[in-house]
Amino acid sequence: MAGLQRLTPHLARLEAEAIGILREGACAFRRPVLLYSIGKDSSVLLHLALKAFFPGKPPFPLLHIDTTWKFREMISFRDATAKRLGLELLVHTNAEGLARAINPITSGSALHTQVMKTEALRQALDMHGFDAAFGGARRDEEKSRAKERIFSFRGPGHIWEPRLQRPELLSLFNTRIHPGESMRIFPLSNWTEFDVWDYIAAENIPVVPLYFAAARPVVRRSGGWIMVDDERLPLEDGETPETKMVRFRTLGCYPLSGAIESMATTLPEIITEMRAARRSEREGRLIDHDGEASMERKKREGYF
Amino acid sequence: MAAKRDLLRFITCGSVDDGKSTLIGRLLHDCGVIFEDTYTALSADSQRHSTTGDAMDFALLLDGLEAERQQGITIDVAYRYFATPCRSFIVADTPGHEQYTRNMATGASTASLAIILVDATKGLLPQSRRHSIICSLLGIRHVVLAINKMDLIGFDAARFTAIAAEYRTFAAALGFQDITALPISARQGDNITSLSSKTPWYRGPFLLAHLEAVDVAADDAAKPFRFPVQWVNRPDEDFRGFAGTLASGRIAAGDAIMLAATGAQSRVARIVTADGDLPEAVAGQAVTLTLADEIDIARGDMLVAPSARPETADQFAADVLWMGNEPMLPGRDYLLRIGHAWTTARVTSLRHRLEVTTREYQAARQLEMNDIGLCHLSCLQPLSFDPYAKNRATGAFILVDRFTHETVAAGMIRHGLRRATNIHRAAFTVDRTARSESYGQRPILLWFTGLSGSGKSTIANLVEQALFAAGRHCYSLDGDNLRLGLCNDLGFTPADRVENIRRAGEVAKLFLDAGLIVLGSFISPFRAERQMLRELLPAGEFLEIHVDAPIETCIARDPKGLYAKAKAGLIPNFTGISSPYEAPENPDMHLKTGDFTAEECAEQVLQALRGKGIAC
Numbered sequence: 001m002a003g004l005q006r007l008t009p010h011l012a013r014l015e016a017e018a019i020g021i022l023r024e025g026a027c028a029f030r031r032p033v034l035l036y037s038i039g040k041d042s043s044v045l046l047h048l049a050l051k052a053f054f055p056g057k058p059p060f061p062l063l064h065i066d067t068t069w070k071f072r073e074m075i076s077f078r079d080a081t082a083k084r085l086g087l088e089l090l091v092h093t094n095a096e097g098l099a100r101a102i103n104p105i106t107s108g109s110a111l112h113t114q115v116m117k118t119e120a121l122r123q124a125l126d127m128h129g130f131d132a133a134f135g136g137a138r139r140d141e142e143k144s145r146a147k148e149r150i151f152s153f154r155g156p157g158h159i160w161e162p163r164l165q166r167p168e169l170l171s172l173f174n175t176r177i178h179p180g181e182s183m184r185i186f187p188l189s190n191w192t193e194f195d196v197w198d199y200i201a202a203e204n205i206p207v208v209p210l211y212f213a214a215a216r217p218v219v220r221r222s223g224g225w226i227m228v229d230d231e232r233l234p235l236e237d238g239e240t241p242e243t244k245m246v247r248f249r250t251l252g253c254y255p256l257s258g259a260i261e262s263m264a265t266t267l268p269e270i271i272t273e274m275r276a277a278r279r280s281e282r283e284g285r286l287i288d289h290d291g292e293a294s295m296e297r298k299k300r301e302g303y304f
Numbered sequence: 305m306a307a308k309r310d311l312l313r314f315i316t317c318g319s320v321d322d323g324k325s326t327l328i329g330r331l332l333h334d335c336g337v338i339f340e341d342t343y344t345a346l347s348a349d350s351q352r353h354s355t356t357g358d359a360m361d362f363a364l365l366l367d368g369l370e371a372e373r374q375q376g377i378t379i380d381v382a383y384r385y386f387a388t389p390c391r392s393f394i395v396a397d398t399p400g401h402e403q404y405t406r407n408m409a410t411g412a413s414t415a416s417l418a419i420i421l422v423d424a425t426k427g428l429l430p431q432s433r434r435h436s437i438i439c440s441l442l443g444i445r446h447v448v449l450a451i452n453k454m455d456l457i458g459f460d461a462a463r464f465t466a467i468a469a470e471y472r473t474f475a476a477a478l479g480f481q482d483i484t485a486l487p488i489s490a491r492q493g494d495n496i497t498s499l500s501s502k503t504p505w506y507r508g509p510f511l512l513a514h515l516e517a518v519d520v521a522a523d524d525a526a527k528p529f530r531f532p533v534q535w536v537n538r539p540d541e542d543f544r545g546f547a548g549t550l551a552s553g554r555i556a557a558g559d560a561i562m563l564a565a566t567g568a569q570s571r572v573a574r575i576v577t578a579d580g581d582l583p584e585a586v587a588g589q590a591v592t593l594t595l596a597d598e599i600d601i602a603r604g605d606m607l608v609a610p611s612a613r614p615e616t617a618d619q620f621a622a623d624v625l626w627m628g629n630e631p632m633l634p635g636r637d638y639l640l641r642i643g644h645a646w647t648t649a650r651v652t653s654l655r656h657r658l659e660v661t662t663r664e665y666q667a668a669r670q671l672e673m674n675d676i677g678l679c680h681l682s683c684l685q686p687l688s689f690d691p692y693a694k695n696r697a698t699g700a701f702i703l704v705d706r707f708t709h710e711t712v713a714a715g716m717i718r719h720g721l722r723r724a725t726n727i728h729r730a731a732f733t734v735d736r737t738a739r740s741e742s743y744g745q746r747p748i749l750l751w752f753t754g755l756s757g758s759g760k761s762t763i764a765n766l767v768e769q770a771l772f773a774a775g776r777h778c779y780s781l782d783g784d785n786l787r788l789g790l791c792n793d794l795g796f797t798p799a800d801r802v803e804n805i806r807r808a809g810e811v812a813k814l815f816l817d818a819g820l821i822v823l824g825s826f827i828s829p830f831r832a833e834r835q836m837l838r839e840l841l842p843a844g845e846f847l848e849i850h851v852d853a854p855i856e857t858c859i860a861r862d863p864k865g866l867y868a869k870a871k872a873g874l875i876p877n878f879t880g881i882s883s884p885y886e887a888p889e890n891p892d893m894h895l896k897t898g899d900f901t902a903e904e905c906a907e908q909v910l911q912a913l914r915g916k917g918i919a920c
Binding site: 009010012013015016017019020023024026027050051052053054055056057139140143146147162163165166167168169170171172174176177178189190192194 | 310311380381382383384385387392394406407409410413414534535537538539540543545547548549576577578579588589590592603627639641642644696697700701702704709710711714
């Protein structure tokens, strides 16, 4: 009862919708998995999965695609979370990409994303035989995502064909697939960035501390602050890390994630700051700027 | 403030280039949702793809697929999110092209309000009508008629009023609760987020004010309790719960529930959630119910209020929006999903196709992509449902191709067809059996079908005279006579002919109930409608008699001078001349009136009736 009163009618509705979608995915598919990327959206998704199957546990494992370039704090948060909740966590890295020394710095963000994220994800899904994967993507993030279904059909090879999407009426999801085909499922489709933070605050959901402002070593690049998270980040001529109060709106591979200067060290402060923000969260993600329609291309190839 | 904020889901629809995407872009921009970096990217995009010249092309914000940006059209639904201090909004921007109507329906299925855009320079287009009809069919009850591009017609009040009046006339039968007409310019921002000084003659609210204020509460909580069981939660030996989302109504611990399909009853023991047990849950909440008794319940079942059971039937009539690339074929099996239940279903008959620009019903043999038709369906297992008009969540289904798994149709159930399942018909002690026994006869409908001038009425008249003389209680229904009264609002288009026969059939059915022998003389040119009559009546009570004379003979007879007029072009849709006659393939009787006299034909009918024990 207390839980319900914590939420506005709007958030309660979003929560119920997401729980219904999680249950549907778990029932309708042979071997589902939850793609856990450690960020705030994944934290919300995981929290909802715990609620959806209560008093049981989510009937699927978590999968993290580790590019080896995530923030160290993300990895420790990931392992602590799986342990705390007693959930099965699968971690997959593209060994071939690692052997080829693909990295976000010298390989470029496009190739790095292609090999270490998209291909790695396809490998992991195929290796474990997952036929459905939950993800925390939201339609308000990006314009090709705005067009995607909640139950998003993928053909053989995990291909997304945006022109052949199945009509999705009410919550009458068409969950039928053939062997070799799969489904990506997005329970947070109708959530906005505001909703995610409001919900995190209302439900007191743990998130990676990188979302809160702290003094961190950073360098200025492409108009954003890049954190020097370990010794692998080569400094350019004349570049010296400086300590700034910064936080992250989105988290990914650290050399590709731009921080913003901020003094917001608490959830209410983050929410207040965000309401005044005039720039979108994905701006901090360098991979979206690889070219027009780049997200759509990546998604067609199997990216989340 | 935040606690009271509710959600309005709406769609924008209309024809291509009416400015749908521009309107949403304008709303997002003026509500401060478009971030600076998005805005910068948009400026660059506008210069590359724009169809607007120098101005910012908001449509590029929404047309997020490469194919859309290259072609400058919207292909798929885009969902956008914005909020004002009093309301959150989810808007579905839907395609205008006819070939993407199915995507438009996708957006409409979850919306409670539709903005129908009309280009003031063009007026109402077929696509505006088509979208309005689909919105109506999908249960949208609130409409905003946004008459756009007012700037291009100098904010002409008379033109605005004329379009609005034309729309209201057209939409009168669509069941919308309210239609609010607004003069706007999406590109210039007039009457979108503030009242425009250019329309001093307009006294209504601006668009955003209306969207914030409009009351769309469907009040699902006040409807009967419906709980489609999504999942059986059995984490251990001790716990067995039924997880799902309340489709409608409310439920409290201790309340009686019933399994819709079987009538098995129990009580709710607990309403379980991760936040603790609830004393009560209402429509829209996702919960897990445990019951006081062990009853066999699986995913796909529906728990309901015992006092208000839904219909359970394996046959029903539904409006079907066809979305498949291949046409809908009666007789083919499809997968059907309703609630959380899947079964195999077949369209047993296509009653008629809806001509969506005129709202006329027409005879049809198949549905093409984006067609809407009234169908009868038959399922492998009985389903529990409510009429869609009463409950969207429990009255909608989809059809899925068994082989390609393509979603081929959306269906909105009208009613069950298994007569005993749901009809709470008033039961009178003096019933048809009592009446027909008192008359000492078996009721039957003798249906004379054939071309004008083939001799239907003449033969029916002779048969009735003979039956009457023998003490039988009869009544003749004649096409011309009915058209002078009950059907005097109908013309001779295919749609009206279908309706004419439907009414004749219903009247005949009442007379049969009254215990009478009924003789119907109607051209009734379409097989589908004659089949409808057969299905309308109990088995054996419909005798199809083909009164068959060659068209040349009918023309030569021309007792009413109609063929002469038709050939002179004075009568459109005249059967045999400018409108088809579908001859019966297997009539119960075949009277060749070119070869026999009317008396001989009447005697053939009487002989058949004697064989059935109906005439003596």
